[in-house]
Amino acid sequence: MAALLEVEGIELAYGEVAACREIAFAVAEGEIVTLIGANGAGKTTTLRGVAGAMLPRKGRIAFMGQDITRLPPHERTLAGIALVPEGRRVFPFLTVRENLEMGGYKFRRDAAKVRGLIERMMDMFPRLRERHDQRAGTLSGGEQQMLALSRALMSEPKLLCLDEPSLGLAPLVVQEIFKSIRAINAAGTSVLLVEQNAQYALATAARGYVMQTGAIVASGACADLRLDERIKEAYLGRK
Amino acid sequence: MPDLLSLVVQQTINGVYLGCLYVMVALGLTLIYGVMNQINFAHADFVTVGAFVALFTMTRLATKMLGMPEVAGYLLSIVFALGAGALLGLAVNAAVFAPLRDRGDELRPLIATIGVSVLLENGQLALFGPIPYQFDSPLAKETLRFGKIFFSLQNVLVVAVSAAAVAALYAFLKFTFLGKALRAVSQDRETSGLMGINQSFLIGLTIVIASALAGMGGALLGPGLVLDPFAGATVIVKAFAIVIIGGFGNLAGTILAGILVGIIEAFTIQYLGAGLIDLVVFVLLLTMLVVKPTGLIAERREENV
Numbered sequence: 111m112a113a114l115l116e117v118e119g120i121e122l123a124y125g126e127v128a129a130c131r132e133i134a135f136a137v138a139e140g141e142i143v144t145l146i147g148a149n150g151a152g153k154t155t156t157l158r159g160v161a162g163a164m165l166p167r168k169g170r171i172a173f174m175g176q177d178i179t180r181l182p183p184h185e186r187t188l189a190g191i192a193l194v195p196e197g198r199r200v201f202p203f204l205t206v207r208e209n210l211e212m213g214g215y216k217f218r219r220d221a222a223k224v225r226g227l228i229e230r231m232m233d234m235f236p237r238l239r240e241r242h243d244q245r246a247g248t249l250s251g252g253e254q255q256m257l258a259l260s261r262a263l264m265s266e267p268k269l270l271c272l273d274e275p276s277l278g279l280a281p282l283v284v285q286e287i288f289k290s291i292r293a294i295n296a297a298g299t300s301v302l303l304v305e306q307n308a309q310y311a312l313a314t315a316a317r318g319y320v321m322q323t324g325a326i327v328a329s330g331a332c333a334d335l336r337l338d339e340r341i342k343e344a345y346l347g348r349k
Numbered sequence: 350m351p352d353l354l355s356l357v358v359q360q361t362i363n364g365v366y367l368g369c370l371y372v373m374v375a376l377g378l379t380l381i382y383g384v385m386n387q388i389n390f391a392h393a394d395f396v397t398v399g400a401f402v403a404l405f406t407m408t409r410l411a412t413k414m415l416g417m418p419e420v421a422g423y424l425l426s427i428v429f430a431l432g433a434g435a436l437l438g439l440a441v442n443a444a445v446f447a448p449l450r451d452r453g454d455e456l457r458p459l460i461a462t463i464g465v466s467v468l469l470e471n472g473q474l475a476l477f478g479p480i481p482y483q484f485d486s487p488l489a490k491e492t493l494r495f496g497k498i499f500f501s502l503q504n505v506l507v508v509a510v511s512a513a514a515v516a517a518l519y520a521f522l523k524f525t526f527l528g529k530a531l532r533a534v535s536q537d538r539e540t541s542g543l544m545g546i547n548q549s550f551l552i553g554l555t556i557v558i559a560s561a562l563a564g565m566g567g568a569l570l571g572p573g574l575v576l577d578p579f580a581g582a583t584v585i586v587k588a589f590a591i592v593i594i595g596g597f598g599n600l601a602g603t604i605l606a607g608i609l610v611g612i613i614e615a616f617t618i619q620y621l622g623a624g625l626i627d628l629v630v631f632v633l634l635l636t637m638l639v640v641k642p643t644g645l646i647a648e649r650r651e652e653n654v
Contacts, residue, residue: 161543162542162543163539163542163543182542183539183542183543183545184542184543184544184545184546184547184548187543187544187545188545192543193543195539195540195543199537199539199540201532201533201536201537201540201541202536203532203536204529204532204533204536208529211526211529212529212530212533212541212544212546213544215526215530215544215545215546216545218526218527218530261544265544265545
């Protein structure tokens with residue numbers, strides 16, 4: 111499998127304080143890869159580094175063979191990386207439809223394409239069609255997550271990065287979201303999933319990396335990680 | 350019509366006219382604040398530049414060189430002032446604001462706006478001198494009279510142009526892709542970047558729109574000003590008050606507050622005398638800050654831009 115995303119020894123810092131050190135991992139084309147770990151382990155920071163919301167002070171990030179280490183976020187979107195940020199971050203005063211349009215910003219000169227993509231998103235999540243004219247801030251948490259996910263897909267990414275998609279959602283809604291993630295992946299989009307709910311994450315992804323206090327401490331096939339005693343104890347809440 | 354009623358109608362008309370002038374100046378301030386959370390202290394000078402460009406367009410270019418009638422010359426000068434404001438905004442953004450912003454600093458761009466203000470004021474002082482210019486609108490002489498109520502064509506023009514500008518801005522923000530992206534940037538700058546929205550471009554666009562409005566405001570205001578290189582400062586204090594009363598960054602609030610302040614000013618002139626205008630406006634401002642610091646309609650948790 112060709113590597114779609116290659117992260118080589120990046121260090122990410124807030125001000126002077128390094129939040130992640132020597133992070134190295136890869137996502138192959140068509141793969142779902144997960145980063146799991148406790149709160150504060152640096153998962154979100156790593157994901158922000160991939161999406162360009164933070165620039166690393168060391169290391170290298172390559173996407174489809176191109177060095178994207180210094181690219182600002184909007185150019186990474188053009189390159190094919192999309193992020194569903196933690197806490198969803200929909201634009202609260204834009205309508206559902208307008209939020210989706212913003213996700214398709216890179217196709218703004220092709221109105222027909224944007225309309226077509228919006229139709230596809232609304233086919234995937236009919237709730238969004240029902241609420242297309244409503245301000246995103248008035249949606250429920252689950253609906254906002256559907257919107258954030260669809261909004262990211264509007265740029266037709268090759269790599270979809272998801273930051274805690276299950277956060278604060280009811281179990282039924284979480285199941286629906288994860289079903290969509292698998293469907294999106296089956297349709298050819300690679301997924302990089304950051305999740306505190308390790309059980310869901312390891313069941314969804316093919317490979318996983320375990321993060322602890324800003325570093326990757328274990329990695330492997332999810333089937334193996336699920337059997338690893340230390341991981342069971344630390345993240346799956348069972349012995 | 351009874352006297353009192355016609356008086357009230359007359360002063361309301363005067364107030365709406367004044368309010369429209371203020372709105373043209375205040376809109377740019379609030380727009381820049383709404384999108385980039387920054388106060389532009391050079392905004393007043395963009396108004397002054399607009400007024401001077403309009404004056405010279407009308408008196409030198411249009412009527413003398415092109416032989417246009419005065420009224421046409423004044424209308425052309427409004428367009429030129431709009432363009433001059435836009436170009437000035439573009440230049441200042443490219444030369445000063447954008448490079449400072451790219452270095453990720455919040456304070457330096459703010460201080461730079463003060464620097465740009467000093468530069469523009471002294472540049473104009475060197476060019477035009479300290480003696481105020483006479484800027485007469487040919488439309489001010491044309492008055493319409495309905496019973497005891499009268500107003501000039503200048504009043505009509507100002508209200509019409511302001512309404513058109515507000516409508517255009519609204520349509521831009523509501524219906525165009527770029528306008529929606531501008532609102533997205535103002536609501537969540539980081540996330541808008543993740544959507545592939547180029548924020549530097551949109552912030553530049555915001556400054557150009559705000560400056561164009563200021564320039565046009567200068568052409569409309571010019572005839573009412575003592576036009577010297579510091580003329581904009583007299584309006585900007587009131588514009589800041591309006592922006593605060595309307596809720597910083599809130600467009601609808603700013604428009605409402607602008608008209609309201611205009612009307613209050615007109616009635617103050619009528620009943621208390623012109624000398625008390627600033628007193629009344631700033632008592633209103635202070636009251637707002639104490640009673641409702643979020644602005645007139647912020648409580649509905651309205652969208653800013």
